[in-house]
Amino acid sequence: MAMKIVALAGNPNVGKTTIFNALTGMKQHVGNWPGVTVEKKEGIFEYEGERFLVVDLPGTYSLTAHSIDELVARNFLLNGNPDVVVNVVDATSILRNLYLTLEIFEMGLKNVVVALNKIDLAEKKGIKIDAKKMSKVLGVPVVPLDAKDGIGMKELKDVIVAVAHGEVEETPIIPTYEPAVEREIEHISKCLEGTKLVSKYPVRWLALKLLQRDEEVMKLVERHLGQEGLDRVMTHINEVEERYGKAMDLVIAGQKYEFIDGLTHEFMSYGRAGGEPFTDQLDRLLVHPVYGFVVMAIVFYFVFKFIFVFGLPIQNWLAEAFTDFGNWLAPHIASEALRGLLVDGIIGGVGMVLSFFPLVFLLFLALSFLEDLGYMARIAVLMEGILRKFGLPGKAVIPLILGLGCNVPAVMATRTIEDEKDRLVTMFVNPFVPCSARLSVISFLAGLFFPKESALVAASIYALAFTVAILSAWLVSHFVKGESGLFVIELPEYLVPSGKALLLHSWERSKEFVRKAGTVILVGALLIWYLSNYPVPIGTGGSYAEKLGHLFGPYMGLMGLDWKAAVSLLFGIIAKENVISTYGVLYGTAAAIRSAMTPLQAYVLMAVTTLYIPCIATIGAIRAESNWKWAALATAYMITVASIVGILIWHVGLLLGWGA
């Protein structure tokens, strides 16, 4: 017998994850919904020997077709055949939460359990809710909970199982609208009668969604009624709105809240709330246009320290451990070709993938902490005004800063950005932010060629990189589909996150990173290893890498560089610090490098190394967070930009007489 499915639905910040963890314990898995980059969490819930599959739907305020998250949740509720739908409702903001609840009811589901969470906080705010009455009014079981402290979980489990076994008769309340709206619902319902749609979806829901001009439902109707049939319905709706002088969706939304307001009077009452809430007081400081930035800078400082001070040594240690292992293994392998492949290619590649694990894990830990704490929303509020001018969302500030350490966790950090378009643009420009590996290249070359003003030269490269990133964001945001700039965000109550949940979730997310980005990194490492060892090892002039370098030599000449730069940059794709070590292999000593290039050429090399391509791990991360196409596009774009910038610097420099 197949496992019964329990779906968790609810607004963001209502404690859905806490309930998910409490139901499933350690038995959970983080992945992606098929075809989209929306995180999917699944787990197993056991009750008296019976196992249930718990699916955590994306936290959404509504179930429209406007965002991927909402569409994912809606499609699962409509087509995923959940046996129980647990709708988590925040007792401190019943009015808004019931909006989603009624949408779920309107979809015709009759297996809903309302988990009324944060009942303790509601009481503190002076909100009194009679759960029994609420259950009677809504027509579905209501379980009051304080999930954080595990209060009410036993009852919730009992009810979930009872509903799953069909032991509960539900009569979910369906909102009624004013006669004019009801008449239209009836009219549209008649138009849809006789189509196959009606057997698959509740006809009232279809009619309501058409009145609200839901694009997905319009497509559905077009498929079943034809373009003409859809046009007839939509023309009718236009006429009604004209007569009415108001958009139907506006009327429906207003009346839905009026309906909810009426319901709540039957089971909810307000007592006296004590003073100004702590969150409001704190927000006065944290989103303040001056103090807010100060606090944010301090928070970033610690996040940066936390990730890189702990992460980088572990990363180096892991990388060394793999090298040592390879060195130990090498003498035991007789065949030279096999030894190279195994030691340099596979062990080196796997070592590199795993060496990123600590960085990514610590990043997710820090991010989840800030998110669960409620601070992430405040950062978005602070930065939105500034970054939006360049086509970036407020939350992009986090990846931009993390990129200074390593672009891999920075790209992963874009997943905290809700809007798909914003997310894509932010990860597209992130690799331009110079990571610590590029810092090593920049400081080496700046020190060697500009000993007197090395800091200024290095700073100019950083300024160049950030300028390119910001301008690119502005440019790219004009080409990505989607509406942005609709900034409205909830500022949740500040909460102390649960340590166990943080660790568990970060661990699962990091595993997902290794699985998805790992293949890209491994394949890239193997390819570069092959190019540098066949047909003969690099340094002899006959390797494929060097031949490839010669092939690109004339192109590099456009920016004043030679074939050796091409080879070095090729190896830089694996990791940017390789650019210098490859120069070392090709030239021998730093002095030799110094005499082989002019300062202008060195400057071009610095700029190009900083801009030319995301390293293979970053490409893997972009792929993991979006898709192959986007990763390829970002790579191609960076190569183009780096070429243009390199050629410009070289020729402008020559014109100014800095060539010598």
Next chain:
Amino acid sequence: MNMIVPLSELRPGESGVVINLQGGPNFRSKLYPMGLAPGVIIRVLDRFQFGPVIIEAGGTRLAVGKNMAAKIMVRKL
């Protein structure tokens, strides 16, 4: 006086009833489920020169972008 003004013109501490949302359908459908629909009472908690307006609606704290706040018409209470 029952003036109808954009939300962006309310000062901290002032309340109003949402009367109309003057944006496109995407704009509107994003606001409804967050508690901003006709008839809902909102209260302005904070407002900064260049940043968003921070309001309370239906028991929730929301930050609304300046441009959006200019399109939300409320009747002052």
